[in-house]
Amino acid sequence: MSRPRVVIVGAGFAGYRAARTLARVTRGRALITLLNPTDYFLYLPLLPQVAAGILEPRRITVSLPGTLRGVRLLLGEAHHVDLDGCTVHYTDPEGGTGTVGYERLVLAVGSVNKLLPIPGVAQHAHGFRALPEALYLRDHVTRQVELAATADDPGIRAARCTFVVVGAGYTGTEVAAQMQLLTDSLARRHPAGAGRPRWILLDTAPRVLPELDERLSRTAGRVLRARGVDVRTGTSVKEAGRDGVLLTDGEFVESRTLVWCVGVRPDPLVEAVGQPLERGRLIVDPYLRMPGSADVFACGDAAAVPDLEHPGGFTPMTAQHAWRQGRVAGENVAASLGLGRRRRAYRHRDLGFAVDLGGVRAAANPFGIPLSGLPAGAVTRGYHLAALPGNRVRVAADWLLDAVLPRQAVQLGLVRSWAVPLDTASPEHPLPQHPEGVS
Secondary structure, eight states: OOOOEEEEEOOSHHHHHHHHHHHHHHTTSSEEEEEESSSEEEOGGGHHHHHTTSSOGGGGEEEHHHHOTTEEEEEOEEEEEETTTTEEEEEOTTSOEEEEEOSEEEEOOOEEEOOOOOTTHHHHOBOOSSHHHHHHHHHHHHHHHHHHHHOSOHHHHHHHTEEEEEOOSHHHHHHHHHHHHHHHHHHHTSTTTTOOOEEEEEESSSSSOTTSOHHHHHHHHHHHHHTTOEEEETBOEEEEETTEEEETTSOEEEOSEEEEOSOEEEOHHHHHTOSOEETTEEEOOTTSBOTTOTTEEEOGGGEEOBOTTSTTOBOOSOHHHHHHHHHHHHHHHHHHTTSSSOOOOOOOOOOOOEEEOSTTOEEEOGGGOOEEHHHHHHHHHHHHHHHOSSOHHHHHHHHHHHHHSOOOOOOOOOOOGGGSOGGGOOSSOOOOOOSOSOO
16 A cells, blocks of 8 residues: 655754654654755754854754655755645756645745845845855854954944844844854954944844843843943834945944844745735644645644634744644644544643853743843753754854854855845745845
């Protein structure tokens, strides 16, 4: 008897966990295909540490073929889902096209940068959702400090050493915290020229990390300000240009660097499926199944999952939810094929949050217990080591080396600005489209 075909689209937190769970439960009794643009799972929470030179890029990538036994990897990016024909159409990394059929489909395509209709942002800002973007930012920031050190004009020096981050959520806060430490280290190598770098963190919210309780938010804001980060709440960008940004309060800030961390939106494939949406996410039932399509499941940032702990709402778009939803999706797909136990609804318990503020500083509330300083730093790094599905020893070794040795801050030149345009950046595979943007 032929094995049922299961196709999982996307290998982010939800897709990777769904594939791993399904392979474990079915034990070879299903043909599992994972469609993804790259051959790795990217552990996004540690991406700021790659940009800051703490971790090598491969440390936060986990090989799909190497860790998902019993799962067939199909390299490609889905561009159309035919629900009637039970097929997924995709484009491979070299531009070829193909289709893959399924008896069960799991949509876990994740999210992309959220764009706002602000003049100049798409052309002059860069997001922070993938390895190429982190590598580009590290090179770009290093280059700006080095160019500032040799500039004769004080105004140009100041502009090159001014870095603007928009969005004070998890990503923006960690980027500002980690990169501020890096640029201070770079500037000390050029004591006569560069001057102290200036980081500006903007957000329309009244405080940094508005997702956290006020106590942790105050801790993060205090750490950033003590280091010299200019935290401006209730403020954002009105217009962006090559030479700087105009803020909503009317001030023009001369800068060559604009990092866009305002949030994410579901991958465009979700809307193309043509099913009911909730703020851009596919509506699913508590079992992660799409209503009216018994063979289609969705999880992670692609899905609006009912929050059974808070009736009437939906679970937020976080890695923690995506990881746990992936497991439930895998178990429920197996149950629907008669290859596993009975299905179960997705319920969650809030385990808390952790934000790495660089060095030994962090803000965390594991199981609702607010922590700061060294204890929070230890909890944060311990959490990441436990959550990583691979490379734990290598990550720990990089942390140890960073603690005792100076960072090797040099430009590698691996990613050019046109390869990471904000308007097409995706969480897994930003594709070059045009040669525009900050260089």
